[in-house]
Amino acid sequence: MPSVDAVIWARGLSKRFGDLVAVDGIDFDIAKGESFGFLGPNGAGKTSTMRMIACMSPKSAGTLRVLGMDPETDGPAIRGRIGLVPQDDSLDLQLTVLDNLMIYGRYFDLPKRVIRERAERLLAFAELSERADDTVEPLSGGMKRRLTIARALVSEPDLLILDEPTTGLDPQARHLLWDRLYRLKSEGVTLVITTHYMDEAEQLCDRLVVMDKGRIAASGPPSALIDRYSTKEVLELRFLGADPPGEALRGIGERIEVLPDRVLIYADDGEGAMGEVTDRGVEPTAWLVRRSSLEDVFLSLTGRTLID
Amino acid sequence: MSEPGALTLARNGGLLAPSGPRITPLALLGRSGAKRVFQRNVVVYRRGWKFLVSGFFEPFFYLVSIGLGLSKLVGVVHLDGHAFPYTVFVAPGLLAASAMNGAIFDCTFKIFFQLKIMKVYDSMLSTPLSPGDVAAGELLWALARGGLYCGVFICVMAGFGYVGTPWVVLCFPGAIFAGYAFAGVAMAGTSFMRSWQDFDFVFLVALPLFLFSATFYPLAVYPGWLQLVIRCTPLYQAVALLRGFDLGLFTWSLLGHVAYLVAMGSAGLAVTARRLARLVLP
Ligand SMILES: Nc1ncnc2c1ncn2[C@@H]1O[C@H](COP(=O)(O)OP(=O)(O)OP(=O)(O)O)[C@@H](O)[C@H]1O
Ligand SMILES: [Mg+2]
Numbered sequence: 014m015p016s017v018d019a020v021i022w023a024r025g026l027s028k029r030f031g032d033l034v035a036v037d038g039i040d041f042d043i044a045k046g047e048s049f050g051f052l053g054p055n056g057a058g059k060t061s062t063m064r065m066i067a068c069m070s071p072k073s074a075g076t077l078r079v080l081g082m083d084p085e086t087d088g089p090a091i092r093g094r095i096g097l098v099p100q101d102d103s104l105d106l107q108l109t110v111l112d113n114l115m116i117y118g119r120y121f122d123l124p125k126r127v128i129r130e131r132a133e134r135l136l137a138f139a140e141l142s143e144r145a146d147d148t149v150e151p152l153s154g155g156m157k158r159r160l161t162i163a164r165a166l167v168s169e170p171d172l173l174i175l176d177e178p179t180t181g182l183d184p185q186a187r188h189l190l191w192d193r194l195y196r197l198k199s200e201g202v203t204l205v206i207t208t209h210y211m212d213e214a215e216q217l218c219d220r221l222v223v224m225d226k227g228r229i230a231a232s233g234p235p236s237a238l239i240d241r242y243s244t245k246e247v248l249e250l251r252f253l254g255a256d257p258p259g260e261a262l263r264g265i266g267e268r269i270e271v272l273p274d275r276v277l278i279y280a281d282d283g284e285g286a287m288g289e290v291t292d293r294g295v296e297p298t299a300w301l302v303r304r305s306s307l308e309d310v311f312l313s314l315t316g317r318t319l320i321d
Numbered sequence: 322m323s324e325p326g327a328l329t330l331a332r333n334g335g336l337l338a339p340s341g342p343r344i345t346p347l348a349l350l351g352r353s354g355a356k357r358v359f360q361r362n363v364v365v366y367r368r369g370w371k372f373l374v375s376g377f378f379e380p381f382f383y384l385v386s387i388g389l390g391l392s393k394l395v396g397v398v399h400l401d402g403h404a405f406p407y408t409v410f411v412a413p414g415l416l417a418a419s420a421m422n423g424a425i426f427d428c429t430f431k432i433f434f435q436l437k438i439m440k441v442y443d444s445m446l447s448t449p450l451s452p453g454d455v456a457a458g459e460l461l462w463a464l465a466r467g468g469l470y471c472g473v474f475i476c477v478m479a480g481f482g483y484v485g486t487p488w489v490v491l492c493f494p495g496a497i498f499a500g501y502a503f504a505g506v507a508m509a510g511t512s513f514m515r516s517w518q519d520f521d522f523v524f525l526v527a528l529p530l531f532l533f534s535a536t537f538y539p540l541a542v543y544p545g546w547l548q549l550v551i552r553c554t555p556l557y558q559a560v561a562l563l564r565g566f567d568l569g570l571f572t573w574s575l576l577g578h579v580a581y582l583v584a585m586g587s588a589g590l591a592v593t594a595r596r597l598a599r600l601v602l603p
Contacts (some may be wrong), residue, residue, distance in 0.1 A: 097447045
């Protein structure tokens with residue numbers, strides 16, 4: 014049975030498009046006020062999962078509860094309490110910037126006066142107040158993204174679903190959004206986020222899952238995932254103008270990841286590993302030792318050429 | 322739990338129905354969700370009101386061309402034992418055709434544009450609105466716009482002296498029924514279109530309807546079997562209804578025409594709602 018404070022509860026959740034299995038029987042619980050991330054490579058099934066949660070796509074199998082209701086029968090009621098930032102903006106291009114908020118708010122049956130007051134604040138937050146009466150079409154990509162985020166907040170949702178919210182945002186806008194999301198979280202709003210920026214996931218998510226080919230490859234808080242799937246330190250070697258010598262490095266550290274432009278050596282003692290590299294007569298163009306991050310977890314879970 | 326395919330309809334039905342019992346298409350028109358979709362159209366067309374004006378010229382063009390040209394050649398038409406000037410006979414037929422054309426125009430190109438190009442319904446259906454609300458709201462808009470044009474058409478008819486009896490006022494609700502029928506079916510058809518090329522099909526259907534549905538001459542000119550075929554077509558139903566009202570020829574069959582048009586529009590509305598669920602909420 015779903016636990017009492019689970020805002021989203023999924024068991025064996027699947028999504029098929031014809032023969033293609035986009036989501037392959039995943040389980041997760043998301044608690045109220047939690048900030049939960051879905052990571053994974055392109056096509057992993059993140060958007061498909063988000064759309065099922067947002068009652069915009071019927072599941073193919075499994076059980077799903079959102080805000081204590083069943084998306085199959087209570088779609089409109091659930092959607093009424095969700096704010097959605099879809100991966101593609103889906104703004105109303107026939108309306109002005111302000112009307113995009115006004116009309117969207119009306120879909121939630123909010124009084125005009127309330128929407129107008131919220132819209133004013135949200136446009137200020139999105140730094141679009143000056144463009145309020147312009148049509149949406151000529152806005153820059155980042156401006157459209159900011160408007161989409163503002164639109165999702167117009168109904169003051171209990172559950173905010175953000176599908177790659179910061180794609181296309183400049184660094185300042187990204188940090189403004191992060192601040193906003195922290196505030197919403199402290200007010201008890203539940204956040205579900207997908208992102209391809211690992212630093213963002215580390216910053217924003219209390220817990221996350223890494224999806225790959227429709228399945229969950231790992232789940233937990235970012236720090237726990239780093240502990241579990243990576244070493245304390247990473248030695249990065251760069252080789253300019255030459256293929257990275259993967260074979261010559263075999264056996265150094267716990268794991269080696271050969272990328273097109275560099276080699277990552279996972280070891281608890283990065284400096285020590287560098288000593289071994291030098292001993293073997295390999296001379297990288299540049300090298301550095303850094304702490305493991307979520308990016309390393311992602312690489313190790315979703316796989317590139319692994320050499321042990 | 323659920324098998325693919327077999328339960329798809331039920332599932333989409335779940336996303337479609339707001340909650341509780343199934344809602345009949347006519348009741349959908351009165352729901353607040355439909356009103357919201359209607360209001361969006363008002364806001365969009367507030368800026369593009371010039372496009373609305375074009376519709377006012379249509380009755381002038383139709384009626385002037387018939388009045389100046391055809392009526393001189395034809396003279397009188399005999400119907401149910403009465404003789405009517407050709408202009409009086411043909412005007413309600415043209416009104417019905419105009420209601421059809423208006424509804425088809427509003428519910429094919431515009432709906433396709435908003436569904437496939439502008440993706441308007443994607444954002445609508447991320448809110449409490451249901452596919453039924455969207456279909457009903459767009460249909461309401463088509464009815465409002467069509468009603469406006471038909472009102473103008475009837476006034477122009479009266480101005481030219483082409484009306485049969487004062488019962489012509491009933492042509493206004495009559496034309497709304499016709500608009501409902503054609504708007505509903507046009508929307509449903511549009512939901513199956515894949516590209517702009519498919520719209521050739523619309524003309525392929527609308528033009529013969531326009532020419533052969535007893536719009537320009539009485540049904541009696543056809544041989545018996547063909548009369549039966551024509552009677553089954555929707556524009557004939559609309560023409561017969563409006564002509565009956567305008568000429569004050571009241572028979573029970575008028576009720577049949579109304580029922581036909583309401584059923585046709587409702588079927589279109591229900592199909593549209595289902596198709597929207599499939600297309601926008603895959
Ligand atoms: N409407 C659809 N019809 C058919 N296949 C679909 C549909 N939507 C998604 N898919 C397929 O489902 C798989 C998962 O797609 P999804 O959009 O969920 O991936 P994602 O994890 O969000 O990827 P990205 O990081 O690129 O956004 C893909 O193979 C995609 O082609
Ligand atoms: Mg995606």
